[in-house]
Amino acid sequence: METYYKPEDLPKFEEIGKEAPELAHKFFEYYNAVFAEGELTEREKALIALAVAHAVQCPYCIDAYTRACLEKGSNLAEMTEAVHVVTAIRGGASLVHGVQMRNIAHKISM
Amino acid sequence: MYVQATISKPIQSPEESPIDIAPFKSTLAKHRLELVRQRTHTLQINLGFLCNQTCQHCHLNAGPGRNENMNADTLNAVVAYAQRGHFETVDITGGAPELNPHLTELIEKISPLAPRIMLRSNLSALKAKMSRLIEPLKSQRVVIVASFPSLNLNQTDSQRGEGIFEESIAVLKELNAVGYGRNGSGLELNLVSNPTGAFFPPAQKQTEKRYHQILEKKWSVTFNSLFSFANVPLGRFKQWLIKSGNFEGYMQKLVSNFNPCAIEGLMCRTLVSVSWDGYLYDCDFNLARDLYMSGKKIHISEMPGPPQPGTPIITADHCYTCAAGSGFT
Numbered sequence: 001m002e003t004y005y006k007p008e009d010l011p012k013f014e015e016i017g018k019e020a021p022e023l024a025h026k027f028f029e030y031y032n033a034v035f036a037e038g039e040l041t042e043r044e045k046a047l048i049a050l051a052v053a054h055a056v057q058c059p060y061c062i063d064a065y066t067r068a069c070l071e072k073g074s075n076l077a078e079m080t081e082a083v084h085v086v087t088a089i090r091g092g093a094s095l096v097h098g099v100q101m102r103n104i105a106h107k108i109s110m
Numbered sequence: 111m112y113v114q115a116t117i118s119k120p121i122q123s124p125e126e127s128p129i130d131i132a133p134f135k136s137t138l139a140k141h142r143l144e145l146v147r148q149r150t151h152t153l154q155i156n157l158g159f160l161c162n163q164t165c166q167h168c169h170l171n172a173g174p175g176r177n178e179n180m181n182a183d184t185l186n187a188v189v190a191y192a193q194r195g196h197f198e199t200v201d202i203t204g205g206a207p208e209l210n211p212h213l214t215e216l217i218e219k220i221s222p223l224a225p226r227i228m229l230r231s232n233l234s235a236l237k238a239k240m241s242r243l244i245e246p247l248k249s250q251r252v253v254i255v256a257s258f259p260s261l262n263l264n265q266t267d268s269q270r271g272e273g274i275f276e277e278s279i280a281v282l283k284e285l286n287a288v289g290y291g292r293n294g295s296g297l298e299l300n301l302v303s304n305p306t307g308a309f310f311p312p313a314q315k316q317t318e319k320r321y322h323q324i325l326e327k328k329w330s331v332t333f334n335s336l337f338s339f340a341n342v343p344l345g346r347f348k349q350w351l352i353k354s355g356n357f358e359g360y361m362q363k364l365v366s367n368f369n370p371c372a373i374e375g376l377m378c379r380t381l382v383s384v385s386w387d388g389y390l391y392d393c394d395f396n397l398a399r400d401l402y403m404s405g406k407k408i409h410i411s412e413m414p415g416p417p418q419p420g421t422p423i424i425t426a427d428h429c430y431t432c433a434a435g436s437g438f439t
Contacts, residue, residue: 041316070305073312073320075262 005059013060043072050079051086129358131365134429141370145423148379150416151198153224155180155188156397157210158386162235165257165270167304169344169398169428172205179205184388185212185219187411191384192223195416199226201381203394206235213239214246221250228253230302233281234274240281244288253298254290255337256282261324265306282331291333301336308356310363310435311338340364342431344398364430372433378423384410392423399426 017024035045046068053061069079138145158179161172180188192200200220207213207229221227229247233256236243247254258278260266266275282299286292291299301321305311318336325331341347343360351357382403383391388410391397401424402408403417 037316043312043316043320067309070307070309071312073317075260075265077262077264 010060046072047082051082054083055086134425134427143373147421150382152381153197154201154383156385157204157207159205160209161206163271166350167341167347169342171345178386180386189219191410197224200224201228203230208235208239217246230255232257233278237281255300258301259304269306279329299333301333303338308360314338340431342395364434367434
């Protein structure tokens, strides 16, 4: 069945530079600099990326950063915890808006 | 010199589907590289394929069902070769070398012949033979190189068998207790981490730092150095790659990560490997493939000394593993 997301498209990411090479160059240079070891290790950065990939629900990113996490030395338990962190933040972000709901409800209620 | 007919047949797994990759030899030629020997300073001795574990990543298909094990005659021929060869390092491996009944004798005979003796251990086999082996290992200052793939129980057990993680931690504690891996003891304990799947290992330096921190914090275990090696697509690991549908992807990944600069430092340039039955290979991976050194079946008793510098090294597609990235060797 035809799908919008195809695994074989992931290695074609750099083709995005064909129409706007300067912008692509700047983006990929920045991207590579972001993931290089700094105050955070490459392993820690890959775990953050994996969590965010789940938040933005990008199948390409989930594929890429699952592999990256394993190759940087993380294990499935750590990766699962990272996904729970992003789930907690997403869930918490919804729930905390309940305060707004309560404020409005209280304002217009007797 | 005793030389049998040239044998360099690749072992093809019947279920293997052909994959489209450039042969290693042609990749070397494309980069105008030759893989030849430098001065050989390491003698690797494979005592046999008998092992108490059946690890998923084993390139030799070692396991409890294997009966290939070095006998006393071959062992004496190996010792005599070590005397002729003046090697700097002797690297004892298997299978599980602890399961060879002549291991203590080998350690005692070969230790005076080389400054550095290494024993590769899966830890669980060492545990079973600890009372008999620990004194000769300590007294001869044998370096223990222990398999420890992951800090995670599930990853370790999925590669090496149920219960192996906890057993490994227990043996590392025992080794620490007698001085191995402790500062100032002169007893070196190194760890080897192989990936627990069809992916590359993490950077060695960062991983070593993390292992030091976590092993000490969680289990009070200390060690000297950690080495990260990629899994070689041979033996049981190759079978797993094929069965799990990862073989082609893994091979493509190895090929696309070929690093011409890694060739200079490949271990096969300075090592000679002898099998349980006394024949010579350029490395333990060629041994797994029956690719004899120089393409000839040469017995160790017929070898006057280390192979000559400049001797070509026999290659095959599994060589992409050691030449990938910054080199896993």
